[in-house]
Amino acid sequence: MADHSSARGAPAAKGSAPPRKTSFLNDQRVRGVLYQILTIGAVVAVGWYLVHNTLTNLAARDIATGFGFLDREAGFDISESVIEYSPADTYGRVLLAGLLNTLKVSIIGIVLATLIGTIIGIARLSNNWLVAKLSSVYVEAMRNVPLLLQLFFWYAIIGVALPHPREALEPVEGWFLSNRGFRFPYPVWETGWTLAVIGLVLAAVITWWLNKRAARIQGETGRRPNVLIPGIALFIGLPVILWALGGAPTAIDVPEMAGFNFRGGASVSPEFAALLLGLTLYTAAFIAEIVRGGILSVHYGQTEAAVALGLKRGLVMRLVLLPQALRVIIPPLTSQYLNLTKNSSLAIAIGYPDLVATANTSINQTGQAVEGVAIIMATYLTVSLSISAFMNWYNSYIALRGGRS
Amino acid sequence: MSNGIEPTQTTVEPSVDAPKTPAMGEEVVIRLDNVNKWFGHFHVLKDINLDVRRGERVVVCGPSGSGKSTVIRCINRLEEHQQGDIIVNGVTLTNDVKAIEAIRKDVGMVFQSFNLFPHLTVLENLILGPIWVNKTPRKEAVDTAMYYLERVKIPEQASKYPGQLSGGQQQRVAIARSLCMKPSIMLFDEPTSALDPEMIKEVLDVMVELAQEGMTMICVTHEMGFARSVADTVVFMADGQIVEKNSPKELFANPQEERTRQFLSQIIQH
Numbered sequence: 062m063a064d065h066s067s068a069r070g071a072p073a074a075k076g077s078a079p080p081r082k083t084s085f086l087n088d089q090r091v092r093g094v095l096y097q098i099l100t101i102g103a104v105v106a107v108g109w110y111l112v113h114n115t116l117t118n119l120a121a122r123d124i125a126t127g128f129g130f131l132d133r134e135a136g137f138d139i140s141e142s143v144i145e146y147s148p149a150d151t152y153g154r155v156l157l158a159g160l161l162n163t164l165k166v167s168i169i170g171i172v173l174a175t176l177i178g179t180i181i182g183i184a185r186l187s188n189n190w191l192v193a194k195l196s197s198v199y200v201e202a203m204r205n206v207p208l209l210l211q212l213f214f215w216y217a218i219i220g221v222a223l224p225h226p227r228e229a230l231e232p233v234e235g236w237f238l239s240n241r242g243f244r245f246p247y248p249v250w251e252t253g254w255t256l257a258v259i260g261l262v263l264a265a266v267i268t269w270w271l272n273k274r275a276a277r278i279q280g281e282t283g284r285r286p287n288v289l290i291p292g293i294a295l296f297i298g299l300p301v302i303l304w305a306l307g308g309a310p311t312a313i314d315v316p317e318m319a320g321f322n323f324r325g326g327a328s329v330s331p332e333f334a335a336l337l338l339g340l341t342l343y344t345a346a347f348i349a350e351i352v353r354g355g356i357l358s359v360h361y362g363q364t365e366a367a368v369a370l371g372l373k374r375g376l377v378m379r380l381v382l383l384p385q386a387l388r389v390i391i392p393p394l395t396s397q398y399l400n401l402t403k404n405s406s407l408a409i410a411i412g413y414p415d416l417v418a419t420a421n422t423s424i425n426q427t428g429q430a431v432e433g434v435a436i437i438m439a440t441y442l443t444v445s446l447s448i449s450a451f452m453n454w455y456n457s458y459i460a461l462r463g464g465r466s
Numbered sequence: 467m468s469n470g471i472e473p474t475q476t477t478v479e480p481s482v483d484a485p486k487t488p489a490m491g492e493e494v495v496i497r498l499d500n501v502n503k504w505f506g507h508f509h510v511l512k513d514i515n516l517d518v519r520r521g522e523r524v525v526v527c528g529p530s531g532s533g534k535s536t537v538i539r540c541i542n543r544l545e546e547h548q549q550g551d552i553i554v555n556g557v558t559l560t561n562d563v564k565a566i567e568a569i570r571k572d573v574g575m576v577f578q579s580f581n582l583f584p585h586l587t588v589l590e591n592l593i594l595g596p597i598w599v600n601k602t603p604r605k606e607a608v609d610t611a612m613y614y615l616e617r618v619k620i621p622e623q624a625s626k627y628p629g630q631l632s633g634g635q636q637q638r639v640a641i642a643r644s645l646c647m648k649p650s651i652m653l654f655d656e657p658t659s660a661l662d663p664e665m666i667k668e669v670l671d672v673m674v675e676l677a678q679e680g681m682t683m684i685c686v687t688h689e690m691g692f693a694r695s696v697a698d699t700v701v702f703m704a705d706g707q708i709v710e711k712n713s714p715k716e717l718f719a720n721p722q723e724e725r726t727r728q729f730l731s732q733i734i735q736h
Contacts, residue, residue, distance in 0.1 A: 366640075
């Protein structure tokens, strides 16, 4: 009996037997340390093997390692770029152009997917039978078809279903839809337009300030001044006034046929359009489910308590449901943002020059596969970790304080 | 027991001896006129007729599934009735959103499961309604909130979150949250059923005080001690119908219906 109690770690009672002797391997702490040593050892061994093997093989084939190739002339062109780029530029610059193309499609995609996903997610909870069913069909169709297939589908739709530039669709005068993409009139950039953009930014800042002021006035008097109407007025008025002050430039570059293609105006390429459509619609289906789950996770009693106080539906959503739902929505939403960003590398399949596509061509031309893949990995890692860091910050900003209930 | 009544609850008596001070007025503030309601095919309320006068304290009791919660949930339109009229403070409940909001503003409700907002502090829970519904200036709302927190005896918890409070404290905050809207009628939907026995008393004490001040109250509860000491009227419901309605003295001492006798004998045996 005494043996029994001491083996359970009870404080040694007076006159009880000493703890039973056992192998030190049975000690929980010793085992814990041992497992960690074994794991680290295995990781280091595999890593060393891979590096050693690579270096040996590279040496055997006389391939020089290093990032020197980044300064050499790339010699190949890409179909579109955010920055100035010509084949005479370096590999470093073509990779940068690729990265910017990746960021462009990812950022626009994340914004659109969040908007569409939120609307579909809420629509799926609607009491309206048709709206709810349509949303369900959308979600099931989109998330059950592989993304790569969807990209081919959109690309084919644009390439096959749309006419040649000569017979381009022109829904509005000067706006052309063809299998070379979408072309539309664009203002000839002058000071007035720059001022107009500054006006937009100013309007945003002033509206933000008005909103803070409204909250303060509500605290003092109970009445919340309307911000929506002055806000809309600012967003329209300020850019127009500044544009007029800047000389009211009216010159517009309208696209027109020249030979076999268009000249002038601004354009969206079929590759970019297909990739953006595919990524956005696919990811929106997942985001819709996340939003729906988040709203459903808030107990129905919360809605009842809020409406019992006399709160209107919109305020119930804004003050009670959304703040609680967001805590559930944000972590999986972050994963979807990362997925969208990384899935943008499927661009290579339809010829959009993103980071992977440009790096791939660079690897083919230089043979610097290890360095090229290392650059791709490091870049995606940096972008992904940045998104994660931002979303984690946002999550902790809205996190539930004071424990759960 | 088969009725889902906790035997321990009937033994808890509110500590405050309740002299039924303020006499109720003549004015009818809630009228239910032949109210019928179905959940799908289930006929949950059958021809409910009930008048509640200003200052009247009504206790609704009965076995679970008898429709007693549904009755009071219809009064502030958390549930929709399909037949008959419900008139609150002279306003008939229809689909008119404005009328529903006006009634909800004036009718406080306390739930079995508290339903405090977990992302807001106790104080923020209390001032949410006054600020966004009654358009009260924040300072005034905070003053009112602190007054009612004093009344329910937990002013020191104002800056805590609901998750940090005990069940009894949470329910007292929930009562204070309703009172901050300065309602003229209070509905209680089994306010002590989710509480440990030792917390029931602290919540009942608050309710007894409220009753003594002349608040119009409808309370669904199994607390027969509470019914006996403060109620003007006890309504006994079974199977979606009002079986019997009388003063607590009469109803407990001299039930007219067999169904009532059965129910009372079952909860008094323990």
